[in-house]
Amino acid sequence: MHQNAPSSEPIVSLRDVQKSFGPLRVLDGVSFAVQRGEVLALIGRSGSGKSTALRCIDRFEKVDGGEIVVCGHRVDRPDVDLRALRQDVGIVFQSYNLFPHLTIEQNITLAPCAVKGIATAQARDLARKVLAQVGLEEKLHAYPEQLSGGQQQRAAIARSLAMQPKVMLFDEVTSALDPELTAEVLKVIEQLAADGMTMVMVTHEMGFAKGIADRIVFMHRGKVHETGPASILTSPTTPELTQFVGTGNLKS
Amino acid sequence: MHQNAPSSEPIVSLRDVQKSFGPLRVLDGVSFAVQRGEVLALIGRSGSGKSTALRCIDRFEKVDGGEIVVCGHRVDRPDVDLRALRQDVGIVFQSYNLFPHLTIEQNITLAPCAVKGIATAQARDLARKVLAQVGLEEKLHAYPEQLSGGQQQRAAIARSLAMQPKVMLFDEVTSALDPELTAEVLKVIEQLAADGMTMVMVTHEMGFAKGIADRIVFMHRGKVHETGPASILTSPTTPELTQFVGTGNLKS
Amino acid sequence: MSLQLDFPAVLERWPSFLAGAVLTLELAAFATVLGALLGTLAAVGRGTHNALIAGASKAYVETIRNTPLLVQIFLVYFGLASLGLKFSAFAVAVAALTINVGAYTAEIMRAGFEAIPRGQIEAAEGLALSRLQIYWHIILLPAVEKVYPALTSQFVLLMLASSVCSQISAEELTAVANYIQSDTYRAFETYIIVAVLYVILSLVMRAGFWGLGLVLFPRRRRLGTPL
């Protein structure tokens, strides 16, 4: 991974993004930017629009207004090259969504072979490498259902990594897991951060966000309500963030 | 209900009961007895064999060895008169299992009419009486799906009562309910106990067990590990029960 | 009763029975493969946002499912001829059976497609797979796996239904039976033998599909999940 110093050209930038589902305005002028190598945590109440914001970045949702630029792709435009965008962006969901009919190795090599045209042997090496990164080398030939939840989620992360994305998006990747399994997944993400991966993560694990994030974006009712370094979690300035942090709820 | 003093002739007695599912030994020499008018609480970890023990009493499972006598019926024998046994025993499950195609009244009158041959008019009076006992008179003509979970469970208890059983078995009757609904069902059971009904109940509600049970049977790995009056919950003698009570978990 | 059973008299015609059984299997095999393709296309068509394609797929499926195969076969056979197109009875039989089983396959496959969780498709989209790649790798095989028992039953039914092809001069098993019984006048014996042969054929087909399932779904084989 390139370890450039944060430049003035952000990898992800949202400007005044608007998004409604029917009458419901879910994103109401959201703006933030992520620099290369930066880790950004999106936090906020359930329903505040975190997932929607994340999904807009990878164009799983079309925005109604505003501008989104990701690795140079104008995501808000209708003519954006989706497949090019998604080669630059890796996304991992709460429900791991491994392909149940493929082994872990096949899960990982599928996209590199099909999309990038990498040779099978090379893709296999790649699979071994990324699985080592998440500590799952021995599960190469297992099927997803043979893995625990935490292992499945780590495999899903490895699958994304195999596409060598420039930025990774995580949407509450641990909230389906019990504390023990959560810890093992978080450790993998921590290692990624240490390796300099640019990341945007939606999370309810406040302790984790505090420890790993370079910057926090607190969303409230579809707006960015407060933003700043991890320290805002310990000394919030708005009453909403105070209340949110105060609930002490790790899970919402 | 007869309010006899506990006699030396128990209503339910298990002696060295053995039961395996395939290679898994679920009951490994279980013995206990229930006197007339007594309330016995079966407690223990998940998988310790409580439900199986209860189901053996009503012969939903055949035992592999040992002796079970219930109201004079030799339940362990292959030639036990099942229908006679089940007229003496009422059983209520966690999932209430009301018959969805019948009204509450029909649910209740079905067995008395079909099994005991009671006249319809008389059975209706009976339905009204037992529904009053569980505080559901006004739901006589409702269908199960129109009732809340707690109401359904109380109706299920009423249905069992209508058969005028000599002993009632309850298997975690409140664990599918939220706390408020749990309370209303427990109140009904409390009233039954006060009326002198003989009862065996599997429960995770320690507070409730402590308050209502004359005796506690703590099961562990298919064996009766400790048994005694309700006070053993506050001063357990074995480390297993100490740990079990100590977890403070109301629900396992 | 004057009727006495004489199986040897009929059984000595076994080469004809064998030829008929082989033709029945051939009809079923061709129609199964082609019908699976046609049905899958129709199922995909029914799920598209293009109202015309979706409507056409639905009309096809409903028309076929609500008319008898026998009528369909006659319509194809005499319809093609009226248009001046002449094909062999075998080709027409395969075509009619394909059109027929395609409609049923479409309904089954549609259920299979609908059973694929939305998250699977999003995950694949997130990996930059193209629409076609997603259909192929993520939707098709798992969908087939989900509906495999229903699909295979349908194809066995198709093999049995191919008996009506005798009407348009395809010399499959029932046609052979009709010929032999009118030649030997041993109707009862002939049809008992034919019934037994059909039962054997359906067992053969089921065994074949079971084997194919092992190849198609290695996960089932590995994890021992029954199909």
Place this chain on the structure above:
Amino acid sequence: MGGHLNINHLMFLGQGALWTIGLSVIALIGGGIVGFVIALARISPLKSVRLASATYVQLVQGTPLLVILFLGYFGLAAIGLKVSPLTAASASLTLYVAAYLGEIWRGCIQSVPKPQWEAAEGLALSRTQRMSKVILPQAIRIATPPTVGFMVQIIKNTSLASVVGFVELMRSGQIVNNSLFEPFAIYAIIAVTYFAMCYPLSLFSQRLERRMGRGRSNLAPA
């Protein structure tokens, strides 16, 4: 001979269509009664009964209806029963329908949740009472959509009775064609007639299924 489609031809076709409906009704009733017995036999506590009924189902489902019709037509006569095409067709269709309906219904009976069976058992109801008062009423609701759907198959399959000389819609079309020789037009008319009989049932079954889908989710315990 020859000439054009006239009112007589249409009436003849109409009569055939009535026979198709009649035959379907007979097959449904006969097959329903026998199929019900098959469904019960398939879940009988007696192993031999289960085995016998399973064999029956396997045999019938492994044989084309056409062959069953031939066997019914000639077989019944061979064992000394003088039967008309109507009787033969009815008997064959009954046996055929019973095998399929029996399997459909067995599935429906078994899909009544196990706790319902146990609850009924716990109330000391006898096996017959459990079946008739608790399980079957619930199974009937589950069974209605697939049964209506299967009626479409029955109607279509009666067309095969034509090959044993029974003059239902299909055969009446062949006979009319024999005097007019306009196969395409006549078979098209037949196809449309079948469609008119079957499609409403298909729609009805689909609607029932959707409504059931909703109803069932309502029934799920909290």
Place this chain on the structure above:
Amino acid sequence: SADLLDEITQAKKIRISTDLAIPPSGMMDSSMKPTGSDVEVAQLLAKDWGLELEFIQTTGATRIPNVLTGKADIIISTLSVTPERAKVIDFTKRYATLQSDVGCLKSSTVKDWPDVKDKSIGVSRGTTQDTTLSNMKDKDLKIARYDDDATMVTAAVSGQVDCVGSSATIINQIGVKNPSRVFESRIPLATFDLAIGLKKGEQRLMDKLNAWITENVKNGKLNAIYKKFHGVDLPTDMRS
């Protein structure tokens, strides 16, 4: 067991197996009533014997099983007399004859067997024409078998086959149905005697039928029926 003739007499009804899909022997008129030469022969018989008549509808392939299994009393359905069949059922004396030919499109150049080698020949499955053609193994013929004459004729009319193996009468019918495809007899196949078929061992019924045929050949009634539908007289050797 009781004699079949007694049963018929007792029932006051005779059940006759007739294929109503082989014009002009058995067919439906425009008001969908059975008609044709076999139909009228059957009607004449029933009338002469004072019996109610019931037609048992049949196809070519099921004609014989119908009497074997007692579904019908007799067959009057262009049933040709062959030694094969005589092993299974009894035949009366002939009541008519049937000239069978291979018929081809008028426009075709077929003259003899070698010319039909690459052409498919439609026949009605299980008929004597089918058996005759099928036994010509050396001629390497392509035979397309249909379940009944109606389907066979339809196949010829609509162009699925270019030749048919059938009776001269049926071959001529094809052109009537579709003037753009006129067929004519090109290769003679055989002349068959048509007889009434009945279950083996019913001698009394057989005798009575034979007497009836003799009488009606003599009084010309059978010839009149034949001529009405087939356009020609019965062969002279039969009438004398």
